[in-house]
Amino acid sequence: MSDTFILNGKETPFKQGQMILDAAKNGGIEIPTLCYLKGSAPTGACRVCCVEVKGARSLVAACSTPVTPGMEVTTDSQAVHTARKLNIELLLSAGKHNCITCEANGDCRLQDLAYFYKITAPRFAESEQRYPTEDVNPLIVRDFSRCILCGRCVQACNEVVVNRAISQGYRGKKSKVVTGGDKAYNDEISECVFCGQCVQVCPVGALTEKKAKGLGRPWETQKIRTTCPYCGVGCQQLLHVKDGKIIKVTAVEDAQPNQGRLCVKGRFAYDFIYSEERLKTPLIREKNGEFREASWDEALDLVATKFKEIIKKDGPDAIAGVSCARSINEDSYQMQKFFRAVIGTNNIDHCART
Amino acid sequence: MTNSFADYAKAKMIILVGTNITEAHPVAGTFVKDAVLAGAKLIVIDPRRTEMVDFADMFIQLKVGSDVALINALMNVLITENLYDKKYVDSCTEGFEELKKKVMEYTPEKVAKISGISADTIRELARTMASIKPAMLMYTLGITEHICGVNNVMSCANLQMLLGNVGVDCGGVNPQRGQNNVQGACDMGALPNVFPGYQQVANAEARAKFEKAWNVKSLPDKPGMMMPTMMKNLTTGKVKGFYVFGENLANTEPDIKHVEHELQSAEFLVCQDIFPTETTRFAHVILPAAAWSENDGTFASSERRVNRVRTASVPPGDAKPNWWIFKELAKRFGHEWASNSAQEIWDNEVSVLAPSMAGIKYARLEGDGLQWPCPSADHPGTPTLHRGGKFTRGLGMLKAIDYIPPAEVPDKEYPMVLSTGRRLYHYHTRTQTGRCEGINDLLGEETADIAMADAEAMGIENGEKILVKSRRGKVEVKARVTKEVPQGLVWMAFHFREGCANWLTNPVYDPITQTAEYKACAVKIEKLK
Numbered sequence: 001m002s003d004t005f006i007l008n009g010k011e012t013p014f015k016q017g018q019m020i021l022d023a024a025k026n027g028g029i030e031i032p033t034l035c036y037l038k039g040s041a042p043t044g045a046c047r048v049c050c051v052e053v054k055g056a057r058s059l060v061a062a063c064s065t066p067v068t069p070g071m072e073v074t075t076d077s078q079a080v081h082t083a084r085k086l087n088i089e090l091l092l093s094a095g096k097h098n099c100i101t102c103e104a105n106g107d108c109r110l111q112d113l114a115y116f117y118k119i120t121a122p123r124f125a126e127s128e129q130r131y132p133t134e135d136v137n138p139l140i141v142r143d144f145s146r147c148i149l150c151g152r153c154v155q156a157c158n159e160v161v162v163n164r165a166i167s168q169g170y171r172g173k174k175s176k177v178v179t180g181g182d183k184a185y186n187d188e189i190s191e192c193v194f195c196g197q198c199v200q201v202c203p204v205g206a207l208t209e210k211k212a213k214g215l216g217r218p219w220e221t222q223k224i225r226t227t228c229p230y231c232g233v234g235c236q237q238l239l240h241v242k243d244g245k246i247i248k249v250t251a252v253e254d255a256q257p258n259q260g261r262l263c264v265k266g267r268f269a270y271d272f273i274y275s276e277e278r279l280k281t282p283l284i285r286e287k288n289g290e291f292r293e294a295s296w297d298e299a300l301d302l303v304a305t306k307f308k309e310i311i312k313k314d315g316p317d318a319i320a321g322v323s324c325a326r327s328i329n330e331d332s333y334q335m336q337k338f339f340r341a342v343i344g345t346n347n348i349d350h351c352a353r354t
Numbered sequence: 355m356t357n358s359f360a361d362y363a364k365a366k367m368i369i370l371v372g373t374n375i376t377e378a379h380p381v382a383g384t385f386v387k388d389a390v391l392a393g394a395k396l397i398v399i400d401p402r403r404t405e406m407v408d409f410a411d412m413f414i415q416l417k418v419g420s421d422v423a424l425i426n427a428l429m430n431v432l433i434t435e436n437l438y439d440k441k442y443v444d445s446c447t448e449g450f451e452e453l454k455k456k457v458m459e460y461t462p463e464k465v466a467k468i469s470g471i472s473a474d475t476i477r478e479l480a481r482t483m484a485s486i487k488p489a490m491l492m493y494t495l496g497i498t499e500h501i502c503g504v505n506n507v508m509s510c511a512n513l514q515m516l517l518g519n520v521g522v523d524c525g526g527v528n529p530q531r532g533q534n535n536v537q538g539a540c541d542m543g544a545l546p547n548v549f550p551g552y553q554q555v556a557n558a559e560a561r562a563k564f565e566k567a568w569n570v571k572s573l574p575d576k577p578g579m580m581m582p583t584m585m586k587n588l589t590t591g592k593v594k595g596f597y598v599f600g601e602n603l604a605n606t607e608p609d610i611k612h613v614e615h616e617l618q619s620a621e622f623l624v625c626q627d628i629f630p631t632e633t634t635r636f637a638h639v640i641l642p643a644a645a646w647s648e649n650d651g652t653f654a655s656s657e658r659r660v661n662r663v664r665t666a667s668v669p670p671g672d673a674k675p676n677w678w679i680f681k682e683l684a685k686r687f688g689h690e691w692a693s694n695s696a697q698e699i700w701d702n703e704v705s706v707l708a709p710s711m712a713g714i715k716y717a718r719l720e721g722d723g724l725q726w727p728c729p730s731a732d733h734p735g736t737p738t739l740h741r742g743g744k745f746t747r748g749l750g751m752l753k754a755i756d757y758i759p760p761a762e763v764p765d766k767e768y769p770m771v772l773s774t775g776r777r778l779y780h781y782h783t784r785t786q787t788g789r790c791e792g793i794n795d796l797l798g799e800e801t802a803d804i805a806m807a808d809a810e811a812m813g814i815e816n817g818e819k820i821l822v823k824s825r826r827g828k829v830e831v832k833a834r835v836t837k838e839v840p841q842g843l844v845w846m847a848f849h850f851r852e853g854c855a856n857w858l859t860n861p862v863y864d865p866i867t868q869t870a871e872y873k874a875c876a877v878k879i880e881k882l883k
Binding site for chain 2 (some may be wrong): 005011066074136138139144160161186194195196211212218224226227229230231232233234235236239241244245255256257258264266268270272273277278279280281282283296299300301302306307308313316318319320323325326328329330331332333335336337339340342344346348349350352353
């Protein structure tokens with residue numbers, strides 16, 4: 001027997017245990033959310049997903065209310081829209097949401113919702129800022145004045161990546177997302193491992209990448225999908241590129257294998273490519289031991305000449321090479337082909353064994 | 355890996371052996387933790403109390419290098435108490451009688467003395483492993499970096515086959531590879547015995563195929579030297595020309611002093627890299643290469659997934675893609691190679707020549723990539739190998755294996771064990787992570803991790819500089835007094851040139867793979883005056 005409920009007047013199937021949010025989505029109705037984080041237990045904190053349920057005393061949060069057979073749900077009534085708008089206005093007044101100076105401008109759920117609900121001016125006075133911005137750690141800016149206490153970062157940290165570094169601290173007006181002991185992310189006693197999952201899920205500008213500050217707006221950047229250059233998991237990344245330069249890295253949501261997750265290296269260790277220490281030209285060692293710059297032709301001719309001499313004198317097996325386990329497949333293919341087909345030796349290996 | 359990362363969070367039981375997953379493969383670690391939160395049982399087998407122990411149902415803190423003995427004892431219990439998967443063993447494997455005979459020599463009581471794990475705990479562990487099916491086993495370098503690395507790997511396979519856990523979702527034997535494309539470098543035949551796709555160079559048919567494709571009269575039929583042999587032969591003069599592409603051997607290989615002597619001995623050393631390194635100091639020619647985000651190409655991850663890598667920026671100065679450099683070199687020997695991009699190399703050569711990747715073309719790699727074997731254009735890829743217990747070779751081979759201790763064990767002069775590995779914030783010799791803003795602030799120097807008891811006995815404070823000495827060398831390094839390591843163990847990494855563990859490590863190798871025993875050598879620690 002398949003269960004049904006009434007969604008905006010239409011009989012709609014649902015699965016036992018399903019929340020209104022998911023059942024409505026299957027029925028073709030997208031309910032706006034803010035605090036909802038896929039894969040975590042819904043908290044119903046922001047009330048943006050509120051809907052009307054016939055017989056209920058008040059509006060209910062669609063993310064955390066299970067559907068029951070025959071339940072009559074209305075997602076687009078005046079009461080629903082008024083309540084959602086009010087909730088957004090309250091969130092806007094709870095902190096500093098001046099978009100011009102915000103890193104999240106253009107990539108902000110609160111901004112999108114305020115725009116959608118045509119909020120043009122603050123309805124309530126802005127709360128005073130209680131906590132200073134944490135800027136002491138090297139990678140993540142924690143701007144508490146922009147935090148809407150939606151709890152997504154806390155859920156991501158505890159339920160998704162399970163690093164258990166942050167939680168909801170204090171109560172009432174003093175509420176704050178805190179590390180153990182309310183210390184900075186990089187404090188000695190903090191459990192934070194800088195995976196940046198909190199930044200990935202923050203729907204506003206409360207948590208942002210320090211290194212990306214001021215380097216580009218979301219609409220100015222090209223997003224290029226690629227694979228992480230560190231361990232062998234093969235996490236899928238989005239490179240945010242402006243004018244040919246990577247300004248930040250985020251995880252690809254819903255991609256295998258990482259499903260929207262990265263670690264500290266994957267998210268923050270990308271800028272080595274811009275180091276001034278990069279090798280920029282071929283170098284040849286002189287007799288005095290010093291390196292001098294050379295053209296590609298000169299350097300490659302020298303390698304070829306030397307290798308030919310060695311082959312002639314000692315045979316191809318007097319040459320050996322190790323390939324690179326960080327570089328692309330095609331590079332390793334070319335190197336082994338060069339050794340086997342051109343030099344004529346199987347003395348080709350790489351660091352898999354060490 | 356026989357299985358896939360997507361299995362981790364869904365697994366019912368997970369056995370982590372010799373893997374500090376939250377530091378070495380952090381994202382994979384999150385899925386193990388998700389599985390635990392969802393109710394999975396977790397067993398951690400490691401000499402160190404790694405972070406994952408906080409999530410474990412059982413923590414088996416075995417002595418460094420005693421893995422084979424422990425696994426033999428587990429199999430002893432499984433067979434003695436009739437807890438193994440008899441049906442699976444009968445229908446899917448061979449070699450059971452030999453295995454049984456061997457593991458009967460390894461009673462829990464005998465192995466307790468070798469491993470430091472009590473006989474009761476060994477029995478409880480075996481019973482726990484048999485209580486839930488399937489269980490997924492993951493390992494990393496704690497298994498492979500021993501002179502008995504191959505035996506360790508085969509022991510893991512023995513255990514999982516005996517439990518009937520190979521060839522099913524959320525099961526299998528899963529080595530997590532340390533580098534982004536170490537799997538791919540193997541797949542591409544950057545190995546002395548195989549062409550791309552693991553086709554043997556000793557096989558005349560395979561050679562004929564590659565001779566035709568590469569337009570050469572003949573290809574060498576004798577497997578070449580493995581890297582440690584190449585390096586050794588730099589000093590004997592058997593190897594004169596050495597080509598090092600993207601490796602910092604002067605820091606990564608055991609016994610740095612000796613390694614540098616070997617590099618110094620090269621008659622002609624070519625280094626192709628993105629940065630000057632400790633290794634390029636010895637080069638005669640240095641070729642500047644394009645880096646990760648400056649190429650189009652592919653990586654293959656631990657789960658055999660071929661993923662796209664895409665260009666986001668241009669290489670600095672005159673740096674060039676590596677494939678171009680090899681093509682240009684070949685030209686100087688009269689070889690004109692047609693492929694002129696990574697895509698052409700893959701689509702027109704690799705996937706044409708390697709049957710297990712025949713169905714993988716760039717056009718199919720736009721999303722989540724494909725896991726080989728993928729033999730045809732309509733094949734969806736293979737998330738789980740040996741499905742249904744049908745092994746590539748037919749029957750799964752159970753191998754009788756004996757325990758051998760590490761090559762160098764503590765003695766009066768060097769009373770402690772040094773074991774090495776990686777830390778979260780850095781990668782290898784820091785040629786990359788050491789040049790990223792903010793990362794050095796999180797970890798700025800090497801430490802020697804020691805137990806509280808050893809620190810107290812020697813009057814060493816946390817953060818105090820100490821001397822760590824082995825028969826190969828000595829380093830001055832800060833002591834990090836931690837509950838992670840047991841008494842008698844010193845644990846270090848090789849991320850920093852100063853205090854690099856490889857001044858101390860022992861250049862002894864597994865006889866089959868020539869993997870060095872980074873995980874065990876004898877050292878002593880001294881207070882600095």
